[in-house]
Amino acid sequence: MDSIFGYIDDAYLFCKVVEHGSVLKTANLLGVPQSTVSRRISSLEERLGLRLLEKKGRELTATEVGRLVFEQLSSGIEQVEIGLANITEQMEQVAGTVRLSVPHSFYHSFVAPVVESYLKRYPNVHIDLGLNHDQIKPQTNRELLITFDISDMEDLIARPLFTARHGFFASSEYLATRPKITDISQLPQLDWLAIDNNQTLAIYRNERLEESIHVKPRLVVNDIQALLDAVERGLGVASLPLRHVQTNSNLIHLLPEHYRSDRQAFLVYKDRKYQPKAVKSLIDAILSSANKMDAAVNPTSKKRSTNES
Structure with a gap:
């Protein structure tokens, strides 16, 4: 059985041209060159051995067989678009569960006010808060760790929080x-x-x-x-x-x-590019709280270096 690899983009462009009635309009809406749209549709016609589009006046319309192809493909492509839109929406919503692992000694002095304020602001977020001294390395993009020890975390992102004296x-x-x-x-x-x-x-x-x-x-x-x-x-x-x-x-x-000896605290997480909005907003809240805490201790400090925890 032939692979569908290479067909998907061509089929998508074909359906969009049928919907908009124009190669030029489709190219402008998708932000691709008009020549690319024309070439990909020609490639699809060659693979299928069918003529899919024809000119009728100023409009480009599907041939009779092209209409059958459009009816077969359009619903599937629409489902893909809906699925991708739902994923994007879920990533952008401040919702879901975030796991935060913190040394027990940090809770009352630093973490509790941040978490409580955050939960009040974002009622659709659930935080799974672990208070312990074990190093629980983040395994997914919904896990965060606050720690002094990043010796075995070269593959993760570590953001400085404050220096404890x-x-x-x-x-x-x-x-x-x-x-x-x-x-x-x-x-x-x-x-x-x-x-x-x-x-x-x-x-x-x-x-x-x-x-x-x-x-x-x-x-x-x-x-x-x-x-x-x-x-x-x-x-x-x-x-x-x-x-x-x-x-x-x-x-x-x-x-x-x-x-x-001073100890540097870090906020550690797995990924920056594909963070859910709930995780990104909690990271921002933690970093902001650390900045305010340092400013309260040393108002003249412009960076966290020797401020007290």
């Missing part, structure tokens, strides 16, 4: 039971609280690595607000994002000239 904090209640902290060497002896099980902290000063210390957290909790609450209740010392404690007068910033 951490300082060391404790409550006055906790520090009242300890000698005054004046040097890095005293930090390992403190009761540490942490958001993960990382036990090595690289400590910087003036953008240079000064020392790496080893700590053993007494409490590990993967929620930044829960960690902040534990520090406020005097359970120990923690490395906390500066933005979270800027307005909290109950916490004391230890060795404020020192800080942990």
Whole structure:
């Protein structure tokens, strides 16, 4: 059986010429050269061994057999057009389900306000939000990931969100039971609280690595607000994002000239060209929120480089 490859375009152009009664009008409407339309229809006539069009006055009309061919083909071509239009409409609608994977520690501090505002604005979108520390690489164009680690994601698009800078904090209640902290060497002896099980902290000063210390957290909790609450209740010392404690007068910033190595957060997704509108609008909302957050921390900053999370 002969393949229909090569017939589809010719058949489409033939049907359009019959509908519009003119090769010139069809060419103008489709944005193709008139010579191309004529050549493709001639090619179709040669393949079928049939004369499909004839001139009647100024109009180009289907021959008797051409009318039969048009009746056979036009409904199928119309269905293809409807199907493609439906796909385009679905892609352009802000609707459907989007999967967003986020570290648990990001939820209250960054993600929750964005997601809640987005859902109110777009009532036809459903968000499947996963809060965890596992790297769930986007597999489809409806999946997004916020992460600090993009080491194995060279095949994906990674958009910078913000740079997180951490300082060391404790409550006055906790520090009242300890000698005054004046040097890095005293930090390992403190009761540490942490958001993960990382036990090595690289400590910087003036953008240079000064020392790496080893700590053993007494409490590990993967929620930044829960960690902040534990520090406020005097359970120990923690490395906390500066933005979270800027307005909290109950916490004391230890060795404020020192800080942990900055961490760059990224928004990761699979594709840019074929994104559904719901995904694109959520990406825009997340990036916009990150920009506003940085502007609030450092109004003079024109780009996200060393702003605090």
